[in-house]
Amino acid sequence: MDVLLDKEKKVLSIKMPQDIDVKDFKSAKEQIDKYPDISEVKLDFKDVPYLQSKLIAELIGIKKYSISKDIKLTLTNVQEGVQQILEISDLLDHFTIKRDFGSYSPHELSYLLLDPEMNEAVIEYIASNFNENYAELLEQFFVSDDPVLIESAILIIGKSHNYGYVDRVKDCLDSPYPNVVRSAILVLGWFGEDSCKNKIYEFLKDEHIDVAEAAAATIALLSDENDSIAIKEYLSSSDERLRKIAIQALSLINDDFAYKFLVEHLKVENNETLRVQLAKAISYFNKPEVSDILLDMLKEDSLKIREAAASSLIRIKATDRVDQIMALVEDKDVWVAYFAVKAIGALCKEKRCSDQLEKIYSKVDTQVRIAIIESLGNIGQDVSEFLFQLLEDPNEDIRKEALNSISRMNKDLAIESANNALKDSSWVVRFKAIEILEELKPDGFKDTLKNHVKTETNRYVKEKIFSIVGEL
Amino acid sequence: MFDVKEVGGTNVVYLKGEVNAQSGVELKNHVLEIFKKTNTVVLSFKGVMYMNSSGLREIIDLLKRSKKENKNLRLCDMSNDIKEMFAFTGLDKVFKIYSDESQALKG
Numbered sequence: 001m002d003v004l005l006d007k008e009k010k011v012l013s014i015k016m017p018q019d020i021d022v023k024d025f026k027s028a029k030e031q032i033d034k035y036p037d038i039s040e041v042k043l044d045f046k047d048v049p050y051l052q053s054k055l056i057a058e059l060i061g062i063k064k065y066s067i068s069k070d071i072k073l074t075l076t077n078v079q080e081g082v083q084q085i086l087e088i089s090d091l092l093d094h095f096t097i098k099r100d101f102g103s104y105s106p107h108e109l110s111y112l113l114l115d116p117e118m119n120e121a122v123i124e125y126i127a128s129n130f131n132e133n134y135a136e137l138l139e140q141f142f143v144s145d146d147p148v149l150i151e152s153a154i155l156i157i158g159k160s161h162n163y164g165y166v167d168r169v170k171d172c173l174d175s176p177y178p179n180v181v182r183s184a185i186l187v188l189g190w191f192g193e194d195s196c197k198n199k200i201y202e203f204l205k206d207e208h209i210d211v212a213e214a215a216a217a218t219i220a221l222l223s224d225e226n227d228s229i230a231i232k233e234y235l236s237s238s239d240e241r242l243r244k245i246a247i248q249a250l251s252l253i254n255d256d257f258a259y260k261f262l263v264e265h266l267k268v269e270n271n272e273t274l275r276v277q278l279a280k281a282i283s284y285f286n287k288p289e290v291s292d293i294l295l296d297m298l299k300e301d302s303l304k305i306r307e308a309a310a311s312s313l314i315r316i317k318a319t320d321r322v323d324q325i326m327a328l329v330e331d332k333d334v335w336v337a338y339f340a341v342k343a344i345g346a347l348c349k350e351k352r353c354s355d356q357l358e359k360i361y362s363k364v365d366t367q368v369r370i371a372i373i374e375s376l377g378n379i380g381q382d383v384s385e386f387l388f389q390l391l392e393d394p395n396e397d398i399r400k401e402a403l404n405s406i407s408r409m410n411k412d413l414a415i416e417s418a419n420n421a422l423k424d425s426s427w428v429v430r431f432k433a434i435e436i437l438e439e440l441k442p443d444g445f446k447d448t449l450k451n452h453v454k455t456e457t458n459r460y461v462k463e464k465i466f467s468i469v470g471e472l
Numbered sequence: 473m474f475d476v477k478e479v480g481g482t483n484v485v486y487l488k489g490e491v492n493a494q495s496g497v498e499l500k501n502h503v504l505e506i507f508k509k510t511n512t513v514v515l516s517f518k519g520v521m522y523m524n525s526s527g528l529r530e531i532i533d534l535l536k537r538s539k540k541e542n543k544n545l546r547l548c549d550m551s552n553d554i555k556e557m558f559a560f561t562g563l564d565k566v567f568k569i570y571s572d573e574s575q576a577l578k579g
Contacts, residue, residue: 159566
């Protein structure tokens with residue numbers, strides 16, 4: 001049994017043998033006794049394919065022993081056979097199970113890299129613990145014929161910022177494997193290696209879209225004043241994937257040329273998804289006219305485009321456009337009004353905004369009314385009296401949203417309203433009332449919930465109450 | 473450009489407005505100063521409105537230099553659009569990115 005002590009972290013790692021038996025648990029306990037200062041014990045099951053049922057009692061025993069000594073017990077590298085035994089014995093929830101790649105040799109790790117579920121974690125581990133042994137492993141990967149191992153080697157180099165390998169990575173641009181070329185392109189971007197930018201340009205025309213995307217991203221990362229002009233060409237490609245990549249790259253380059261090209265392209269692009277992409281891309285330019293472009297996009301036919309425009313206006317905090325957005329809250333198109341109201345709720349904190357939304361409430365569609373109630377909560381001005389009336393509305397979504405917004409502006413009224421709402425005919429409203437009571441925690445709220453659950457009929461509401469007060 | 477607050481013993485740097493070449497360099501230098509006294513810094517992207525490749529390059533350089541000194545740089549609170557920017561360049565696999573500040577503080 002191998003034992004390793006990390007004194008600094010106060011962690012004792014004990015490697016359990018393949019032919020594990022009762023005596024091994026006993027000696028594990030003895031090891032724990034030897035180190036009184038430790039705070040965690042890791043039992044490594046990497047070599048243990050199966051656990052006999054008689055050993056389950058020993059495992060529980062060592063768990064109890066560690067609890068009695070106030071030591072955290074973690075089982076590491078548990079194999080499927082052992083995991084199944086723990087599952088059958090209903091013990092899985094009682095143990096902390098983790099992967100610890102530190103127990104694996106470089107050779108063993110190279111096998112784990114071939115497992116798609118493990119690949120990323122192993123790359124991260126090797127990159128974080130890079131040493132001479134792993135350097136040797138990388139050499140083996142580079143001369144192997146396995147594209148997964150070569151790609152892993154490149155990503156390990158990129159993640160560990162190991163600039164000594166930059167020429168090896170550059171050589172991989174000539175690899176016949178697209179995944180290898182793609183990772184090499186990305187890593188050269190992370191390294192700021194602009195000496196090979198011209199070569200990377202060639203990959204924008206690559207038949208594999210992942211490679212073309214990596215090339216556009218890396219060119220954007222390495223960009224200077226000439227790159228927007230070169231990328232612009234791809235905005236007129238017949239392949240919408242290439243147009244999308246060009247939009248993303250120009251947004252990242254973010255110079256005056258890039259802005260001009262994107263705004264021009266907005267006039268001709270018909271694809272809905274790409275117009276959404278354009279709304280986002282243009283919103284990343286710090287220019288005063290961007291808000292106006294987004295305001296226009298708020299009136300487009302597509303819901304997705306309107307949503308992207310509204311969320312972009314919110315993200316760039318277009319508070320200077322509140323009046324123009326307010327002009328749209330009564331738009332004859334319900335969804336224009338809906339997104340305008342949402343944007344007002346996020347951008348304005350002034351009473352004039354809550355007054356205006358309150359004023360138009362009765363004139364607008366139900367969907368917009370719900371958005372108004374939510375926005376009133378976001379604005380934060382105390383309009384609780386107005387919202388209080390809405391708790392009698394026949395629409396359960398309106399009652400629920402009104403309750404929620406009251407809770408954001410008037411604590412006393414929210415508690416009173418939530419207590420009353422426990423009698424609401426809609427479980428959705430009762431559920432919201434319980435969430436509010438849980439958040440505001442008025443005196444005796446747990447007793448209130450315990451009494452309520454006796455007559456509650458909805459499963460979800462009951463479960464919510466149990467999660468707060470515990471099973472009765 | 474950014475605020476710094478100590479939360480539970482860890483320095484959280486709240487980026488604000490635009491991350492470009494200039495603000496990126498200032499951010500990098502400031503965080504490297506913080507790293508002289510501590511091992512972990514969280515960068516919150518909650519207040520980022522604009523970011524470009526020059527700003528991103530400075531953050532990559534900050535990561536490179538912090539790794540060299542065995543320091544932990546954690547990123548959090550990114551909008552979907554910023555996340556897309558990191559994913560586009562593959563940098564979502566390079567940085568330790570957490571959904572929110574509390575997750576980043578836990579590590």
